[in-house]
Amino acid sequence: MPTLPALRATTDDPLASRTAALAVPVFKGDIEAPGAEAALRAVGLDGVPRDADFTGALGDVRSLAAPGLGVQRLVLIGLGRMDALSDEALRRAGGALTRAIGAEVDDITTTLPLVHPTDDAFRAVAEGLLLGAYRYQGHRRSRPPRLRRVDLAVPSAFSDDVTNLLRRAEVHAAAQCTARDLVNTPAGELGPDDLARRAAEAAGATCDVEIWDETRLEQERCGGILAVGQGAERPPRLLILRYQPDGAVARIALVGKGIVFDTGGLNLKRPADRMPAMKADMAGAAAVIATCAALAELDVAVEVLGVCALAENAVSGRAQRPGDVVATRDGTTVEVLDTDAEGRVVLADALAYAVEHDPEGLVDVATLTGAAAHAVGRRAIAAFGDDEDLVRQLLAAAQAAGEATWRLPMWAELEDNLDSEVADLNNTGDGEHDDRAGATMGALFLRRFVRGVPWVHLDMPSAWAETARYHLPQGGTGTGVRTLLRWLELASPVRPAPSRHAPGSARR
Template identity: 45%
Template sequence: MASVSVSTSKPTTARADALLLGVRTDDDLGEFADALRAVGFTGEKDQVAVVPAGDLAKVKAVVAVGLAAEPTAEDLRRAAAAGLRAAPKGTTSLAVALHPAGVDEVTAVVEGLQLGSYRYDTYKTPGKDADGKDKIKPRIDDFTVLTPFARQTTTTTAAEQADVVSGAVNLARDWVNTPPRDLRPPAFADSIVTEAPDNVSVSVWDEKRLAKEKCGGILSVGQGSDAPPRIVRITYKPRKPVTHLALVGKGITFDSGGLSLKPPVSMQTMKCDMGGAAAVVAATFAIARLGLPIAVTAYACIAENLPSGSATRPGDVVTMRSGKTVEVLNTDAEGRMVLGDGLTLAVESGADRIVDAATLTGAAMVALGDRTAAVLGNDDDLRDLVLAAAQHAGEPTWALPITEEMKGFVTSSNIADLRQIGPKPYGGTLFAAAFLREFVAEVPWAHLDIAGPAFNDGGVRGYTPTGGTGAGVRTLVRLARDLAEA
């Protein structure tokens, strides 16, 4: 990631290749008013214009971005990303004058810069494309945020913490974007071990340990693949934790649907089906790097869902780690099976609260679209904490209920304790959450269904790139911070 610093310099004296200037009112145009008006810039919200700085500043170019009169943190994140994308070719350093009004606004600006500058070009080869443009675009590697609060310790700390959280989001994005052949379950587990900070402990359960520990749910999902499943446990234990949070993530590194095979077009983005595990792991690493006084135990439940002669069949009955039996009726509803074992382990860890994140149901996308995550759970207070954390972080979420009839649907199997999919083609997100609720006992639990926002298969928008988005990371880190400060 790029380096970020804060400075009290004025826009006209800041030294960089270009200046990103936020414009709320005519007063913000300053010395650049004539040049910007000459190109039709009016300062309307989200409008972007680029003009040469000439002798008016130490920079070569000015990128102006229109802001609301009182921009929100989300406005600043998006403006930072829009401005850096508009910077002239060859810009490697950018001074940013978005007029943050306080520490929270500095955090938002840094997040917008670091998240907006993300690109995944690991598999691109250097050279020119058919239009003569560089295949790998040069990066801006230095940002200076201009703020009158730059000399305050709280401002420096806020920028550093925003860097940590943004780095975690971008790590999750990298994992989601990695081609599925290169991030099969053992490789994903190895990468988690490699990326872990020094103040966490990581243990990996292979297929033999999973069998010994009777984790039948995740084994049933992974048994069709020649790359066996893994559960990765990450433990962060500060000296005097104020509470203990367990996080559980769905980590299906590729989801073909198993024997209940998906249509080919539906498989094209199924490398993203480990987005929940990526979010949970990256968030735990960020919480540890921030040194928050909250204990976290995270479980990444990793498997590859493929068809083969050894794959689970519709009609099979699986015994979960909890001891409950499940009638499998659709092998494409595999996420709830790996999460069932992970949630049981989370209960066994003695956590005060449990939150899981998963690209779980297409039904959540039908209900809420592809930019909003669903939040469900067994505890209204925890659900509301997750919703508030998401709002503060700038991640759209919406609460959905686990309706009364879903309990009866989940327990309606004729041959097992639970059935894995509902008897009706409605309310799939609600049924899935009701199924997961069977594995959390009485522990307060919230479920974050990120099926829609975890992967962007459209164009870049705001600070959200095409491909993996890192959805859920900022919400989980914010939740941990809120619990630590409660």
């Protein structure tokens, strides 16, 4: 479990704070936000100091001496233009603050919530503060981050629901950081079985966990997972998580792609310089695992089946070859034209298993195609689906979570590209080879395995970031987790989130 600071809402005068830092927001254009003017006066300034390094742009952070205050430093946080203020801007500002100074101080008081004192804005600030404080500590010899507590100044008449808002923000942020930890773990330490067991540790208290080994996979006709994993020393697994709360109001399935490392197989990954980031090819599975592990803490009243196809796409004499034909769980045969289009092949088995359980909605999450990054960039998610209601639900959840998501088309006339002379379909389609509609071809392939079930496919280029930005770190970002949790919360009756420390099981 990642170590994150504790949050506390307070109506105390922030100028009387005795924390190590007082952080106040300012807008671009010499405009102080609530709490800034009085704090600046207290340290002997009659306005916001401006220079080339601090203009008030969103995410700018500047520390000042604070001789007139009880804190060690006064920190200015840029909010950007006042007319562009949004909940997401507040989330990003909070993340920029803790990312910039979280390793330098033990505690912070901030007036960020006073800028726009609504429930949604408060929750966004809280999430940003926590997400920005994340540091992957798996192999660091240095001590963990210093930041232990953040006090959030709120108006005296603020929402009576503040405790619940804080709890939900904490659970969402912790879940996203759990996914980050999984993605950031070196692939040499996280084979398919290792990931399955990490999932059991994370979610086993409130979910029933089942792990299929290679023998069971063969018995269950999961030829796609077996074919992709046959070239690796570490055999594949299918991970099944069942969250079954009393009084469930809906039944859904989440399916995650879990390629623990992707060499591209015999076709080889291209370009090769992106190979180090291929430990992130299990980010879809990480999102499903982290989501399922958080459901009980949020008291989600939806039955959830989580299915993750876990394999390593390796190069060896046993690896699948271009031109091989694979029989998947539902009997569909697939001609493998490109061994680097392996994610959809393992997902075919996982989707078929999920469909057998007749969910009312099914969402798969995957780092499926490089083409999605060409379409929406590496800071967004590409969404596909035929069920208009389910697509709208996921897009609304993504907007509430602040995770940029854009719907892409599924042109029916492209489906013929999946035809094969020797099997029911091929695993690429013409578009994947020449960068035309590659993301759509991946989605069209997956749709063959979800007939009759409302379904959305999320292709996630944003699962990995080369540079840190706002509340997102370099490396694994945990993309998709808060979107899935928001969606499941919106599908549940409104109930307070239980205490994180209260024991309980969601099994029945």
